[in-house]
Amino acid sequence: MSETPTYIGFETYTEHIPPSIPAAVQQATGRFVGGRAARVAELPHFEQLRQIASDIRLHTIENLDFYLERLAEQVTAAGGHVHWAATAEDARQIVLDLARRHNVHLVVKSKSMATEEIALNHALEAAGIEALETDLGEYIIQLAGTGPSHIIVPAVHLTKEEIAAIFSEKLGIEAPADPVELTRIARQVLREKFLRAEMGISGANFLVAETGTLVMVTNEGNGRMCTTLPDLHVAVVGIDKVIPDWDSLTVFLKLLARSATGQKLSTYTQFITGPRRAESEFGPREFHLVLLDNGRSNVLRDPLGRQVFKCIRCGACANVCPVYKNVGGFAYGWFISGPIGAIFAPQMLGTPVARELPYASTLCGACAEVCPVKIPIPAILRHLRRRVAEGDSLAPATMPAPIRAVAKLSAFALAQHWIYRLGARILPLVMSIFRRGDWIPSAPYPLSRWTKARPLPPFTAGFRQWWQKRKTGL
Amino acid sequence: MNNPVLENIRRSLGRTAPTSPSPRPAIYPPRQAESTEAEIVRSLEEVRKLSGVAQTIHADTVPDALKTLVAEQNIKKATAWNTPNLQQLQITHHLASLGVELVSPNAGKHDLALCDLGITEADYLLPETGTLVLKSSAEKPRAVSLLPRVHLAIVRPGQLRPDLHQVFDEARHDPYLVFITGPSRTADIELTVTLGVHGPKSLYVWMLEEV
Numbered sequence: 001m002s003e004t005p006t007y008i009g010f011e012t013y014t015e016h017i018p019p020s021i022p023a024a025v026q027q028a029t030g031r032f033v034g035g036r037a038a039r040v041a042e043l044p045h046f047e048q049l050r051q052i053a054s055d056i057r058l059h060t061i062e063n064l065d066f067y068l069e070r071l072a073e074q075v076t077a078a079g080g081h082v083h084w085a086a087t088a089e090d091a092r093q094i095v096l097d098l099a100r101r102h103n104v105h106l107v108v109k110s111k112s113m114a115t116e117e118i119a120l121n122h123a124l125e126a127a128g129i130e131a132l133e134t135d136l137g138e139y140i141i142q143l144a145g146t147g148p149s150h151i152i153v154p155a156v157h158l159t160k161e162e163i164a165a166i167f168s169e170k171l172g173i174e175a176p177a178d179p180v181e182l183t184r185i186a187r188q189v190l191r192e193k194f195l196r197a198e199m200g201i202s203g204a205n206f207l208v209a210e211t212g213t214l215v216m217v218t219n220e221g222n223g224r225m226c227t228t229l230p231d232l233h234v235a236v237v238g239i240d241k242v243i244p245d246w247d248s249l250t251v252f253l254k255l256l257a258r259s260a261t262g263q264k265l266s267t268y269t270q271f272i273t274g275p276r277r278a279e280s281e282f283g284p285r286e287f288h289l290v291l292l293d294n295g296r297s298n299v300l301r302d303p304l305g306r307q308v309f310k311c312i313r314c315g316a317c318a319n320v321c322p323v324y325k326n327v328g329g330f331a332y333g334w335f336i337s338g339p340i341g342a343i344f345a346p347q348m349l350g351t352p353v354a355r356e357l358p359y360a361s362t363l364c365g366a367c368a369e370v371c372p373v374k375i376p377i378p379a380i381l382r383h384l385r386r387r388v389a390e391g392d393s394l395a396p397a398t399m400p401a402p403i404r405a406v407a408k409l410s411a412f413a414l415a416q417h418w419i420y421r422l423g424a425r426i427l428p429l430v431m432s433i434f435r436r437g438d439w440i441p442s443a444p445y446p447l448s449r450w451t452k453a454r455p456l457p458p459f460t461a462g463f464r465q466w467w468q469k470r471k472t473g474l
Numbered sequence: 475m476n477n478p479v480l481e482n483i484r485r486s487l488g489r490t491a492p493t494s495p496s497p498r499p500a501i502y503p504p505r506q507a508e509s510t511e512a513e514i515v516r517s518l519e520e521v522r523k524l525s526g527v528a529q530t531i532h533a534d535t536v537p538d539a540l541k542t543l544v545a546e547q548n549i550k551k552a553t554a555w556n557t558p559n560l561q562q563l564q565i566t567h568h569l570a571s572l573g574v575e576l577v578s579p580n581a582g583k584h585d586l587a588l589c590d591l592g593i594t595e596a597d598y599l600l601p602e603t604g605t606l607v608l609k610s611s612a613e614k615p616r617a618v619s620l621l622p623r624v625h626l627a628i629v630r631p632g633q634l635r636p637d638l639h640q641v642f643d644e645a646r647h648d649p650y651l652v653f654i655t656g657p658s659r660t661a662d663i664e665l666t667v668t669l670g671v672h673g674p675k676s677l678y679v680w681m682l683e684e685v
């Protein structure tokens with residue numbers, strides 16, 4: 001996994017989901033939803049915090065050039081190095097060059113979505129450099145050679161027995177099917193790697209423009225290892241991660257863990273400004289920040305769609321999504337899944353590549369209700385459906401011409417109420433041909449796709465008549 | 475300076491030149507501190523909720539408390555920050571008299587990784603979450619709270635801050651800060667909470683009260 005996809009076949013994937021995946025995913029989402037609800041109830045001003053967070057993120061996106069420039073100045077002033085990567089290839093080259101210059105053989109990585117996005121591990125391995133994921137869940141799926149099924153607990157689809165088998169096979173040791181023992185083994189194996197690695201690679205949860213500070217949140221402590229022990233720390237971070245100042249952080253840090261796992265704060269939050277200052281201190285000698293564009297600056301052209309960059313990657317939207325809960329993370333075909341994936345991938349990869357994703361939703365709106373930064377996900381999904389169908393300056397239409405024609409026609413008909421009314425009269429007559437008793441057991445194409453699975457209730461009255469009757473107090 | 479990324483951002487946002495933004499939207503005000511006693515009780519309770527061990531101590535109960543900890547956790551090797559406060563409490567002296575081997579906090583990473591216990595003091599403590607805030611410098615190496623399997627942090631009432639705001643006002647220009655909220659944890663295998671995956675398995679927080 002983790003090469004950039006050329007087409008995401010959501011529908012095809014969903015035809016063969018092993019039942020164990022939704023079962024495991026729902027255990028995780030259930031836990032997180034419960035935890036979040038408890039934390040939200042404790043904070044009476046949670047709704048106000050959400051609004052402020054949303055306002056600050058919007059403000060930052062609208063002034064992204066200003067805050068990025070300030071950030072870069074401050075990182076440099078703190079003794080760090082800033083690299084601008086316009087494309088994924090640029091970013092990979094920057095990291096590879098740094099690794100070569102420092103004669104790096106072993107890289108320890110802390111969970112980072114940006115490095116997944118640019119498929120950095122493949123590039124490092126191709127250059128003969130061992131790159132190890134160190135978040136336990138990420139480490140397990142790296143050994144297993146699969147992708148993440150959940151944004152917070154990426155290996156949740158694997159049972160302890162399966163993980164034990166993977167450890168036994170890949171590490172050549174006897175591993176019991178016990179979470180505590182398996183964790184102990186991973187600690188031992190990875191501890192030795194942390195101490196040996198010449199380079200640590202991380203992402204960031206936030207970049208604070210005011211002081212050039214990288215903020216990183218982890219629970220396991222692997223993020224601290226990666227940024228404390230190796231001599232070289234390279235952070236690869238999307239340009240959308242910048243926030244104005246530390247005051248803004250008071251808002252986001254209160255929302256992030258509560259929304260993600262139902263913790264008040266994650267175990268470790270690090271605030272890193274530049275490399276270590278004194279030779280006798282711990283921390284990297286060199287700090288490099290790779291600011292990744294990779295299409296983000298183009299996505300900004302869409303005033304509604306660009307709200308996707310408000311995201312703080314908490315995963316709350318996925319936890320409440322009825323579609324995600326039944327298909328799991330793999331179906332979304334890239335490193336980011338759930339409702340956020342469905343609005344991120346089509347914009348970043350282009351609507352032709354991810355055209356199925358905006359439809360991978362019931363538009364129930366649960367995601368928007370929990371999103372800590374109030375991204376109007378359903379509105380963006382509808383907007384992207386339109387872009388998929390009709391095409392625009394960013395990408396051509398992907399719907400076949402006949403379907404587009406039908407869509408145009410029905411849009412026209414729905415706008416002219418006499419056509420609509422006429423249709424509502426005629427339809428029950430047409431349908432009565434296929435009616436058997438109280439149901440329509442099989443209907444002609446394209447409705448046959450529905451009746452293959454279940455019978456269709458016949459239209460008994462037009463919506464207008466029904467509404468009239470309802471209003472007059474029935 | 476020409477920077478294609480910034481230029482493209484400006485083009486997409488419909489600007490031709492850099493502009494200064496309007497002020498950032500206002501943030502939410504900090505929580506108010508309760509009485510010191512209440513803040514202490516709350517902090518220690520939060521640490522315990524996260525499976526940490528929290529207690530109040532006095533300068534003269536430090537030797538006993540250390541003795542208990544060393545026995546409980548089977549401590550053979552330890553390291554401690556070289557700060558005036560910890561020196562005043564004679565932590566290293568007491569540990570040595572308990573037969574614990576001491577490693578300099580400025581020793582290499584391999585030596586620190588062999589320690590069972592790392593002792594630090596918190597620069598701040600947040601009651602709402604039981605969070606320790608630690609700075610980093612040559613005297614306060616950040617690896618001491620990370621590599622040993624047990625972490626003991628000593629904190630005084632004067633380090634309590636009601637909310638993130640006050641901590642950030644004082645520390646935003648520090649080159650490194652870490653917030654520690656409970657021991658290292660994961661739920662990555664079948665959602666079973668397991669402590670000590672990479673960082674310390676056990677966290678002790680001692681609130682040092684003046685007699």
Ligand code: SF4
Binds near residue numbers: 313367375
């Ligand atoms: S879209 Fe909102 S809810 Fe979903 S991951 Fe991002 S911040 Fe969290």
